[in-house]
Amino acid sequence: MGEMEQMKKEAETLKTQIEAARKAANDTDMASAASGVAPAPRVQLKTRKTLKGHLAKIYAMHWSTDNRLMVSASQDGKLLIWDSHSGNKVNAVPLKSSWVMTCAYAPSGNLVASGGLDNMCTVYNLKTPVIKTVKELDAHTGYLSCTRFLSDTEILTASGDTTCALWDLETGKQKTVFLNHVGDCMCLSLSPDMNSFVSGACDSLAKLWDIRDGQCKQTFQGHTSDINAISFFPSGNAIITGSDDCACKMYDLRADQEVICYQDAALNSGVTSLALSLSGRLIFAGYDDFNCNIWDSLKGEKVGVLSGHDNRVSCTGVPPDGMCVCTGSWDSFLKIWN
Amino acid sequence: MSNNNASSSSVAVAQKAVKQLRLEAKVRRINVSQAATDLKNFCLQNAHKDPLLMGMPSSDNPFRPPKSCGLL
Numbered sequence: 001m002g003e004m005e006q007m008k009k010e011a012e013t014l015k016t017q018i019e020a021a022r023k024a025a026n027d028t029d030m031a032s033a034a035s036g037v038a039p040a041p042r043v044q045l046k047t048r049k050t051l052k053g054h055l056a057k058i059y060a061m062h063w064s065t066d067n068r069l070m071v072s073a074s075q076d077g078k079l080l081i082w083d084s085h086s087g088n089k090v091n092a093v094p095l096k097s098s099w100v101m102t103c104a105y106a107p108s109g110n111l112v113a114s115g116g117l118d119n120m121c122t123v124y125n126l127k128t129p130v131i132k133t134v135k136e137l138d139a140h141t142g143y144l145s146c147t148r149f150l151s152d153t154e155i156l157t158a159s160g161d162t163t164c165a166l167w168d169l170e171t172g173k174q175k176t177v178f179l180n181h182v183g184d185c186m187c188l189s190l191s192p193d194m195n196s197f198v199s200g201a202c203d204s205l206a207k208l209w210d211i212r213d214g215q216c217k218q219t220f221q222g223h224t225s226d227i228n229a230i231s232f233f234p235s236g237n238a239i240i241t242g243s244d245d246c247a248c249k250m251y252d253l254r255a256d257q258e259v260i261c262y263q264d265a266a267l268n269s270g271v272t273s274l275a276l277s278l279s280g281r282l283i284f285a286g287y288d289d290f291n292c293n294i295w296d297s298l299k300g301e302k303v304g305v306l307s308g309h310d311n312r313v314s315c316t317g318v319p320p321d322g323m324c325v326c327t328g329s330w331d332s333f334l335k336i337w338n
Numbered sequence: 339m340s341n342n343n344a345s346s347s348s349v350a351v352a353q354k355a356v357k358q359l360r361l362e363a364k365v366r367r368i369n370v371s372q373a374a375t376d377l378k379n380f381c382l383q384n385a386h387k388d389p390l391l392m393g394m395p396s397s398d399n400p401f402r403p404p405k406s407c408g409l410l
Binding site: 003004007008010011014015017018021022024025026027028029030032033034037040041043045048049068084085180215216217218219233234235237238250252254255256257259277278279280281282297298318321322323324325336338 | 345348349352353355356358359360361362363365367368369370371372373374375376377378380381382384385387388389390391394399400401402
């Protein structure tokens with residue numbers, strides 16, 4: 001078919017054009033640009049709390065905006081809400097489906113959400129006298145890998161069906177579906193200004209989306225396997241990704257390309273999760289090898305490690321005030337470090 | 339029920355891919371040197387308020403038990 005051949009040709013031309021434009025802008029890399037910066041201090045964090053309560057692998061955790069409460073999800077079929085200062089459990093939410101893969105805390109503190117192999121995102125109200133399910137968001141045709149609230153009325157989801165979606169929590173319907181990945185979507189991160197988000201997928205690509213018009217604005221390549229973790233850099237101008245290819249990468253949005261890669265020949269485990277310190281200088285990356293490695297984001301050097309879990313680190317999170325880092329593991333424990 | 343449906347849907351897929359590539363090709367890019375400088379400056383300007391980078395006195399650490407017990 002003439003038309004297919006023409007389009008294939010145009011696609012190849014456009015890809016070449018994009019690569020050439022990126023190359024033209026590639027006048028240095030992050031590590032070289034940061035060569036004059038003093039190295040980050042050797043980071044030695046101690047476990048301040050070990051949160052015990054889950055009875056099976058922990059798959060996800062998320063901090064509340066109050067810097068104190070957090071929600072964790074385990075395949076023991078529960079969400080637990082913790083007071084991280086005391087180490088006490090504040091609430092337990094039994095899940096209809098124990099195959100949970102993600103959880104989220106709403107910025108207001110009123111709601112939490114979870115989802116997984118049930119293909120649904122279930123939203124719970126923590127403030128009613130008894131915790132109630134307020135919505136079951138049911139339209140994805142694949143597992144729910146990640147969810148994040150924009151507010152008490154809107155939530156974003158990423159799914160194994162290769163799409164992401166923005167939902168209206170009042171109607172329980174999808175407002176916008178973000179279509180472009182060709183592999184399971186594994187993670188998402190909201191931009192600081194809340195106008196866009198980035199997703200990482202099993203197609204080894206990260207994509208930047210405009211929340212309001214549903215468009216994929218930019219695509220970032222470089223990883224050679226599934227992207228399991230993604231986070232915006234606090235300035236909003238860059239993103240960090242973590243992959244099964246054992247590396248983390250920083251992509252700058254305005255340069256539209258990778259600017260530094262965080263990897264080590266000795267590290268041959270996939271990255272499962274990542275979180276940034278408040279200034280963005282430190283990256284806490286959880287790996288399949290039971291550790292969480294700490295990277296200097298500017299220099300690309302490993303500056304510390306959090307060892308203490310007896311199984312894969314599946315989730316990491318830094319609260320908005322940057323006062324600690326939390327790691328969650330398949331060993332069923334959460335640890336708070338600073 | 340034939341080739342026509344299959345080929346028209348792959349044409350649609352290809353059209354979509356080309357459309358997306360055209361959009362991405364139009365992105366205005368800045369040099370990595372400028373991008374890197376801005377990222378570096380952001381880190382340096384915010385370093386002093388990054389507790390995990392700078393450390394904190396135990397008295398200010400909400401996760402550390404207090405050294406002395408208060409009377410309840």
